[in-house]
Amino acid sequence: MPELPLQGVRVLDMGQIYNAPYATLLMALSGAEVIKIEPIGGEHLRARGEVSRSHGVPFAMLNSNKKSLAIDVRTPAGREIVVRLTADVDVFVENFRPGAAERLGLGARAMREKYPRLVYASGSGFGQVSALSDVPAMDLTIQAMSGVMSITGFPDRPPVKAGPAVADFSGGIHLYAAIITALLRQRRTGDGAHLDIAMLDSVIPSMASNIGMLYDEVQLPSPRTANRHGGLAVSPYNVYTTTDGFVAIIVVAERHWVSMCELMGMPELCQDPRFATAAARIDHMDEVDELVESWTRTRTRDEVFEKLRRSGVPSGPVRELSDVLADPSLRARGALQDLQHPIYGDVVVPHSPLRFEGEERVPIEASHALGADTRQVLSASLGMTASEIDQLMADGIIR
Amino acid sequence: MPELPLQGVRVLDMGQIYNAPYATLLMALSGAEVIKIEPIGGEHLRARGEVSRSHGVPFAMLNSNKKSLAIDVRTPAGREIVVRLTADVDVFVENFRPGAAERLGLGARAMREKYPRLVYASGSGFGQVSALSDVPAMDLTIQAMSGVMSITGFPDRPPVKAGPAVADFSGGIHLYAAIITALLRQRRTGDGAHLDIAMLDSVIPSMASNIGMLYDEVQLPSPRTANRHGGLAVSPYNVYTTTDGFVAIIVVAERHWVSMCELMGMPELCQDPRFATAAARIDHMDEVDELVESWTRTRTRDEVFEKLRRSGVPSGPVRELSDVLADPSLRARGALQDLQHPIYGDVVVPHSPLRFEGEERVPIEASHALGADTRQVLSASLGMTASEIDQLMADGIIR
Numbered sequence: 001m002p003e004l005p006l007q008g009v010r011v012l013d014m015g016q017i018y019n020a021p022y023a024t025l026l027m028a029l030s031g032a033e034v035i036k037i038e039p040i041g042g043e044h045l046r047a048r049g050e051v052s053r054s055h056g057v058p059f060a061m062l063n064s065n066k067k068s069l070a071i072d073v074r075t076p077a078g079r080e081i082v083v084r085l086t087a088d089v090d091v092f093v094e095n096f097r098p099g100a101a102e103r104l105g106l107g108a109r110a111m112r113e114k115y116p117r118l119v120y121a122s123g124s125g126f127g128q129v130s131a132l133s134d135v136p137a138m139d140l141t142i143q144a145m146s147g148v149m150s151i152t153g154f155p156d157r158p159p160v161k162a163g164p165a166v167a168d169f170s171g172g173i174h175l176y177a178a179i180i181t182a183l184l185r186q187r188r189t190g191d192g193a194h195l196d197i198a199m200l201d202s203v204i205p206s207m208a209s210n211i212g213m214l215y216d217e218v219q220l221p222s223p224r225t226a227n228r229h230g231g232l233a234v235s236p237y238n239v240y241t242t243t244d245g246f247v248a249i250i251v252v253a254e255r256h257w258v259s260m261c262e263l264m265g266m267p268e269l270c271q272d273p274r275f276a277t278a279a280a281r282i283d284h285m286d287e288v289d290e291l292v293e294s295w296t297r298t299r300t301r302d303e304v305f306e307k308l309r310r311s312g313v314p315s316g317p318v319r320e321l322s323d324v325l326a327d328p329s330l331r332a333r334g335a336l337q338d339l340q341h342p343i344y345g346d347v348v349v350p351h352s353p354l355r356f357e358g359e360e361r362v363p364i365e366a367s368h369a370l371g372a373d374t375r376q377v378l379s380a381s382l383g384m385t386a387s388e389i390d391q392l393m394a395d396g397i398i399r
Numbered sequence: 400m401p402e403l404p405l406q407g408v409r410v411l412d413m414g415q416i417y418n419a420p421y422a423t424l425l426m427a428l429s430g431a432e433v434i435k436i437e438p439i440g441g442e443h444l445r446a447r448g449e450v451s452r453s454h455g456v457p458f459a460m461l462n463s464n465k466k467s468l469a470i471d472v473r474t475p476a477g478r479e480i481v482v483r484l485t486a487d488v489d490v491f492v493e494n495f496r497p498g499a500a501e502r503l504g505l506g507a508r509a510m511r512e513k514y515p516r517l518v519y520a521s522g523s524g525f526g527q528v529s530a531l532s533d534v535p536a537m538d539l540t541i542q543a544m545s546g547v548m549s550i551t552g553f554p555d556r557p558p559v560k561a562g563p564a565v566a567d568f569s570g571g572i573h574l575y576a577a578i579i580t581a582l583l584r585q586r587r588t589g590d591g592a593h594l595d596i597a598m599l600d601s602v603i604p605s606m607a608s609n610i611g612m613l614y615d616e617v618q619l620p621s622p623r624t625a626n627r628h629g630g631l632a633v634s635p636y637n638v639y640t641t642t643d644g645f646v647a648i649i650v651v652a653e654r655h656w657v658s659m660c661e662l663m664g665m666p667e668l669c670q671d672p673r674f675a676t677a678a679a680r681i682d683h684m685d686e687v688d689e690l691v692e693s694w695t696r697t698r699t700r701d702e703v704f705e706k707l708r709r710s711g712v713p714s715g716p717v718r719e720l721s722d723v724l725a726d727p728s729l730r731a732r733g734a735l736q737d738l739q740h741p742i743y744g745d746v747v748v749p750h751s752p753l754r755f756e757g758e759e760r761v762p763i764e765a766s767h768a769l770g771a772d773t774r775q776v777l778s779a780s781l782g783m784t785a786s787e788i789d790q791l792m793a794d795g796i797i798r
Contacts, residue, residue, distance in 0.1 A: 002590035005580045022604060030671060032579050054615045054630050058607035108756070128756060131728040135708055136651075140626070141715030144638065144647035147723040149626075151562030153552060158645060159717050160625050162561030163550030169605035173572050178753040180579040182402045187586060191401035194756040201734040201752040205421060206568035208457035210720055216453045223720065226559050227539070231453050239543065239557060246557060248543035252535075261409040274444055284725065284781070309534055316540030318558050321609055321622065324546040329530040335600040340502040347614065351667075353600040357527060 001360055004031025009183065010089040016043040018165055019123045020095035021062040022172030023179065028065035029352035029362050032302045035377055036066040037082060040399050063367035064349055070371040070399035077397045079105045079288040086115055087380050089180055095123035108194040118192040119182040125176045127198035142167035151210045155222035170330045171199035182367045235281040239318060245301035246318035249292065249308065259311040264295040312336040334361055341366045371399040400759055403430025408582065409488040415442040417564055418522045419494035420461040421571030422578065427464035428751035428761050434776055435465040438796050441769045455743040462766035463748055469770040469798035476796045478504050483515055487780050490578055497532040507593040517591045518581040518607060522574045526597035541566035550609045554621035570598035571614045634680040634687045638717060644700035645717035648691065648707065658710040663694040688765035733760055740765045770798040
């Protein structure tokens with residue numbers, strides 16, 4: 001069995017909320033040692049998790065397998081500890097607002113001058129170098145400014161956000177990707193890097209279909225096509241009502257349409273000039289959708305899905321999140337794991353989507369209590385004595 | 400100036416549509432040599448791009464800086480060429496349906512037996528090892544089955560997909576991330592890997608907020624909260640109407656609310672018991688939204704945004720995609736680049752969101768014509784003579 005892919009990689013993680021913590025979660029779950037540094041009161045997500053479980057669970061989801069240190073980096077002594085800890089790591093990660101790390105004395109320039117091999121990774125909304133870098137960036141506002149909202153939802157309704165935090169997490173996984181890319185070079189040449197990963201940049205490629213539409217001569221009535229194809233260029237392509245929920249169906253190839261007509265008991269549709277070709281169906285999209293729904297409407301979601309599945313027609317039941325979390329196939333695969341969390345109780349947490357088939361996976365270790373590893377790390381990495389640590393704790397500089 | 404991070408990395412890319420091609424685009428833009436192998440008629444996205452520009456532009460967006468070979472891998476001679484080319488590369492990437500590469504004789508097991516150092520990367524909807532691996536996976540159906548649709552849209556409307564192809568691209572960037580992670584180990588230990596990256600796994604973490612909500616005792620009336628906070632636990636948090644569009648606004652800290660009350664000319668709201676605290680505002684969310692909109696409704700989108708920006712309140716204009724593509728700050732940053740494409744005309748293409756601040760970027764090279772590099776690669780990598788290549792072309796095995 002090969003060793004873990006990030007074995008030997010050490011990371012100092014000043015990430016908060018979703019963006020950077022997702023990047024460092026994946027590092028920890030690929031075998032890196034991740035030392036998470038939080039303010040004395042805990043980072044925002046942890047602090048909010050003490051008020052409601054609905055924030056505690058996301059904190060648990062994103063902070064498995066990390067060590068926890070609490071340090072007040074606004075104090076010179078606290079900052080000094082972080083600077084000294086950085087000597088021993090390969091990667092320093094932060095997602096403060098651009099400029100904030102510099103003001104704390106922990107900016108990229110100073111750190112890289114001191115440690116030329118360091119991979120200094122910054123996640124932000126618009127980038128470190130941007131005309132918009134002063135604008136506070138949140139998932140909602142990046143969804144607004146990137147165009148994601150403009151293409152999501154119904155033509156007769158205002159723009160609406162994608163439900164998942166697509167901007168935060170797209171930024172987070174691109175941050176991870178950039179870090180490992182820089183590490184590959186660091187191991188080869190010894191060069192460090194300053195990574196500047198913007199959520200805004202990272203979501204743009206995912207709108208490729210919609211961007212393509214802007215180049216067609218015929219423009220759509222609205223950039224929002226609900227569950228229809230983004231360019232209204234495929235039919236059937238929609239979400240259809242069943243007796244107990246919804247099913248998504250797409251016809252990618254003509255053979256899928258032939259199969260559907262047979263399944264629906266209407267083989268004659270394949271000869272009907274209104275429906276016989278992909279182009280004809282696009283011209284009669286409303287009628288196609290009505291025909292398909294006349295079939296789905298009297299059947300259950302799972303019956304429709306299983307029938308289409310057996311015929312090889314691309315389709316999927318619209319599942320509630322609670323269905324997804326209970327999915328036995330995601331558990332069998334190890335994508336989701338049940339955890340008795342010492343702070344948040346019984347929770348489901350994800351393992352890394354980065355799966356090395358046929359290899360052992362890092363066992364999930366529940367997110368640590370705030371400061372659980374402060375003593376161990378300061379003693380092991382900086383050689384501090386127990387009384388030095390006690391003094392710093394008494395002074396409120398560490399916890 | 401340090402060398403490019405993926406200098407010296409060679410990739411054989413059998414990717415199609417969005418998922419794997421996005422992963423290999425990022426590899427090419429970080430300095431890897433990417434050899435894209437397509438069927439004789441071109442991969443789906445390229446073939447569709449010949450019919451309409453709306454597909455051609457996405458192909459151009461995702462295939463910059465790759466070499467193009469066309470090979471009929473369903474023939475023994477075609478397959479043999481691919482197997483021989485794999486001897487010289489670090490990474491083999493495919494996003495066929497699970498099992499299809501095996502049936503072509505290009506599966507992970509056979510390839511890794513032959514080339515133990517090879518990083519064999521598979522992208523798919525549900526994973527190579529899954530009870531659902533027979534289900535054809537598309538962005539729409541993964542959005543349905545992952546829960547993304549269930550949390551997107553309006554409480555009084557059916558579930559709706561996120562406009563961007565979040566499943567395809569999340570899968571694609573996780574595929575990239577896994578490949579580089581495996582390369583880091585390959586360079587260290589010589590071990591290859593089989594990467595099994597599922598779109599479904601990859602989107603689950605991005606729903607952390609919504610998953611958290613499932614653990615609260617009070618359940619929401621609908622899992623869809625339109626543009627409001629996913630847990631209805633922050634106010635103001637919404638998209639508001641202006642005279643000429645919409646603006647997203649979030650109050651993260653109390654000082655933001657104080658600033659807003661002053662901006663809106665209603666400083667007394669901060670004392671009003673209905674609005675004085677975060678908890679009170681949540682209890683009076685409809686009234687808060689109405690007050691905010693009474694202010695935004697008579698102003699332009701940009702005026703509202705600039706006022707909030709100067710006050711440090713998180714907000715963002717809801718932009719159309721055409722605004723985003725025309726954004727000078729994205730051009731200044733190099734995130735978007737204008738290109739005179741020899742096939743698709745004047746188009747805008749993204750550069751990699753993986754940005755190494757202060758370093759040179761790989762110049763964008765327009766996506767190559769189908770088979771543009773067949774001769775050069777077969778001659779340089781396999782030592783084929785011109786007449787051997789001519790014969791294979793005459794036989795329709797390569798193009």
